[in-house]
Amino acid sequence: MSHRKTRLPGFGLSLGITVFTLSLLVLIPLSALVTQSAGLSLGGMWHALADRRVLAAFRVSFSTAFAAAFTNVLLGLVVAWVLVRYPLPFKRSLDALIDLPFALPTAVAGIVLTTLYAPNGWLGQFFTDWGIRIAFTPLGIVVALIFIGLPFVVRTVEPVLQELDRQQEEASTSLGASRWQTFHRVLLPPLVPAILTGFSLAFARGLGEYGSVIFIAGNMPMKSEIVPLLIVTKLEQYDYAGATVIALASLVVAFIMLLVVNGLQHWTRKRTGQD
Amino acid sequence: MSIHVNQLTKRYGNFTALDDISLSIDDGELVALLGPSGCGKTTLLRSIAGMEFADSGNILLEGRDMTFEPIRHRQVGFVFQHYALFNHMSVFENVAYGLRVRPRAQRPTEAAIRQRVHELLDLVQLEWLAKRFPPQLSGGQRQRIALARALAVEPRYLLLDEPFGALDANVRKELRGWLRRLHEELHVTSLFVTHDQEEAMEVASRIVVMNHGRIEQLGTPAEIYDTPRTPFVSTFIGNVNVFRGCVRNGAFHSGSWRLPLPRTLDTLHLAEQNAYIRPHDIEILRGPAADWEVRIRHVQPMGSRYHLEAIPVTDASAGPGPETESGRIMIELTRQAFKTLALDVGHRVGLRIHHVHWFHGATTLQ
Numbered sequence: 001m002s003h004r005k006t007r008l009p010g011f012g013l014s015l016g017i018t019v020f021t022l023s024l025l026v027l028i029p030l031s032a033l034v035t036q037s038a039g040l041s042l043g044g045m046w047h048a049l050a051d052r053r054v055l056a057a058f059r060v061s062f063s064t065a066f067a068a069a070f071t072n073v074l075l076g077l078v079v080a081w082v083l084v085r086y087p088l089p090f091k092r093s094l095d096a097l098i099d100l101p102f103a104l105p106t107a108v109a110g111i112v113l114t115t116l117y118a119p120n121g122w123l124g125q126f127f128t129d130w131g132i133r134i135a136f137t138p139l140g141i142v143v144a145l146i147f148i149g150l151p152f153v154v155r156t157v158e159p160v161l162q163e164l165d166r167q168q169e170e171a172s173t174s175l176g177a178s179r180w181q182t183f184h185r186v187l188l189p190p191l192v193p194a195i196l197t198g199f200s201l202a203f204a205r206g207l208g209e210y211g212s213v214i215f216i217a218g219n220m221p222m223k224s225e226i227v228p229l230l231i232v233t234k235l236e237q238y239d240y241a242g243a244t245v246i247a248l249a250s251l252v253v254a255f256i257m258l259l260v261v262n263g264l265q266h267w268t269r270k271r272t273g274q275d
Numbered sequence: 276m277s278i279h280v281n282q283l284t285k286r287y288g289n290f291t292a293l294d295d296i297s298l299s300i301d302d303g304e305l306v307a308l309l310g311p312s313g314c315g316k317t318t319l320l321r322s323i324a325g326m327e328f329a330d331s332g333n334i335l336l337e338g339r340d341m342t343f344e345p346i347r348h349r350q351v352g353f354v355f356q357h358y359a360l361f362n363h364m365s366v367f368e369n370v371a372y373g374l375r376v377r378p379r380a381q382r383p384t385e386a387a388i389r390q391r392v393h394e395l396l397d398l399v400q401l402e403w404l405a406k407r408f409p410p411q412l413s414g415g416q417r418q419r420i421a422l423a424r425a426l427a428v429e430p431r432y433l434l435l436d437e438p439f440g441a442l443d444a445n446v447r448k449e450l451r452g453w454l455r456r457l458h459e460e461l462h463v464t465s466l467f468v469t470h471d472q473e474e475a476m477e478v479a480s481r482i483v484v485m486n487h488g489r490i491e492q493l494g495t496p497a498e499i500y501d502t503p504r505t506p507f508v509s510t511f512i513g514n515v516n517v518f519r520g521c522v523r524n525g526a527f528h529s530g531s532w533r534l535p536l537p538r539t540l541d542t543l544h545l546a547e548q549n550a551y552i553r554p555h556d557i558e559i560l561r562g563p564a565a566d567w568e569v570r571i572r573h574v575q576p577m578g579s580r581y582h583l584e585a586i587p588v589t590d591a592s593a594g595p596g597p598e599t600e601s602g603r604i605m606i607e608l609t610r611q612a613f614k615t616l617a618l619d620v621g622h623r624v625g626l627r628i629h630h631v632h633w634f635h636g637a638t639t640l641q
């Protein structure tokens with residue numbers, strides 16, 4: 001971008017609106033969080049965070065959100081591919097179905113998934129036969145987060161996939177490439193930025209998800225207790241400072257991770273001449 | 276490396292895109308596929324490449340039946356109308372692609388790939404763009420990169436779908452000459468689609484004229500122009516005046532106009548028989564020896580030639596004048612003749628017809 005005067009109309013106004021909304025809805029609440037925790041000394045903060053139970057909750061939250069986002073990338077790619085490329089019956093209904101997790105109250109999702117995946121539940125019983133427990137373990141959390149996060153990947157990848165020029169694939173095969181080569185050399189690279197966006201959206205949502213997880217997780221401290229639940233627990237115990245510190249730490253880590261994903265995205269774009 | 280297409284038919288639902296197409300292209304030929312939009316040119320090209328499968332008929336490459344062989348076994352280089360370059364790869368990587376995807380055993384070394392790509396970029400005269408990405412190139416440059424990419428795998432056949440379709444007239448002209456020289460150098464059997472007759476005439480050794488999924492005529496540019504086999508070919512290639520009328524008593528009649536014909540043509544006393552007369556087969560006279568009389572309505576200088584439009588002049592008593600499709604008669608003169616005759620809009624002049632084409636044989640008069 002050059003710094004010369006831009007000819008885009010309404011730049012000043014739209015920038016103003018953006019800054020105003022961002023401040024009102026994001027920056028001010030977040031800085032309130034920071035000032036809240038400023039009541040605590042640095043040592044106090046450290047003490048609040050270094051607690052074994054807190055650390056375990058962080059581990060559970062980040063690893064399940066990561067695993068779910070990763071699974072969603074694979075699943076979402078396949079689903080988007082099928083939706084875009086194959087002439088399916090009831091395609092519209094199927095398409096609408098994808099968005100359902102957005103609309104469903106998360107508690108409902110949590111209760112339904114718990115019932116299904118409980119050890120004696122409809123689906124859970126088969127896994128029990130294999131000696132796998134889903135509900136009331138971190139695996140259950142991952143299942144809930146996959147359900148919640150799938151639309152993010154599908155909806156970000158789908159439009160890019162739609163825009164892809166099919167003749168590029170034909171060009172690739174006419175040059176002697178196999179299906180696999182065409183997939184990973186021609187098809188996949190233009191999708192990478194969208195995949196990364198889908199991943200970070202699903203991941204961020206997974207970190208913040210509360211409603212569906214608390215039902216299926218079992219919420220055993222050190223094992224399947226997630227950070228948002230820990231914060232609520234602290235609040236219920238009137239430990240406002242402790243709750244804020246955990247929230248702040250969670251925020252900082254998430255922000256850094258999203259920053260890394262964004263950087264990665266920027267780098268792939270740059271490398272492939274899309275910028 | 277010949278191409279044979281045998282009675283190929285392709286339908287989309289009820290619509291017949293290719294209707295019993297048969298054609299042969301010899302080793303090393305450069306053939307143009309010419310026809311109006313929607314006549315099935317792309318479909319035919321894609322069928323030969325194996326991107327589309329016909330309903331019946333077969334395709335032989337070098338005598339081998341390849342009708343059901345997948346694209347990657349046909350050794351066909353394909354250049355797409357809209358280039359289809361890989362936008363996320365540099366120009367260099369685009370050209371190298373066909374070499375990089377070869378099975379490990381046949382894959383050239385990195386140094387060999389590098390050399391081959393630079394040779395090809397040199398051939399298309401775009402060496403200096405190797406590091407750019409396709410979106411950063413002009414249309415003409417993209418087209419040439421697409422060609423270099425197709426040539427990298429040393430295809431036995433080169434199929435080009437409107438290679439210069441999206442380019443402006445000057446660039447087209449330049450690339451046209453360049454394509455012909457390239458073909459002289461490489462001698463790959465090539466078939467290229469165009470809907471620009473001038474382009475087909477200038478580049479190809481033979482032309483296939485298609486219409487409504489059928490081949491109308493296949494021949495050298497001169498054959499196609501001089502002895503069109505169907506009215507469609509005659510009107511599609513070059514300009515032509517179509518006079519509605521009939522042949523009777525040794526003369527062609529159109530409205531009240533009469534054109535005496537040589538005796539040898541008396542077999543032609545058929546009912547409806549239109550006369551096809553090229554604009555340059557009409558001479559303008561300023562004297563009595565004319566066949567017909569007209570008034571000049573429009574003069575268009577086209578560089579070395581002049582295009583004139585005239586309307587028939589008839590006596591009120593004689594009845595209506597000749598019927599042409601546009602109501603006007605197109606005449607083409609050299610600049611020299613135009614100046615000598617000192618013509619201008621509004622002048623009343625005589626016409627003499629030198630050559631008429633019928634679809635039961637042509638007649639040269641005088």
Ligand SMILES: Nc1ncnc2c1ncn2[C@@H]1O[C@H](COP(=O)(O)OP(=O)(O)OP(=O)(O)O)[C@@H](O)[C@H]1O
Nearest residue numbers: 287290292310311312313314315316317318319470
């Ligand atoms: N997938 C398809 N489904 C239905 N009809 C099709 C399909 N592809 C092509 N057609 C029809 O087949 C006919 C021939 O198409 P084709 O693309 O071969 O035309 P073309 O001669 O290449 O035209 P143009 O010069 O405009 O590129 C067209 O009438 C088109 O509508």
Ligand SMILES: [Mg+2]
Nearest residue numbers: 316317318436
């Ligand atoms: Mg076409």
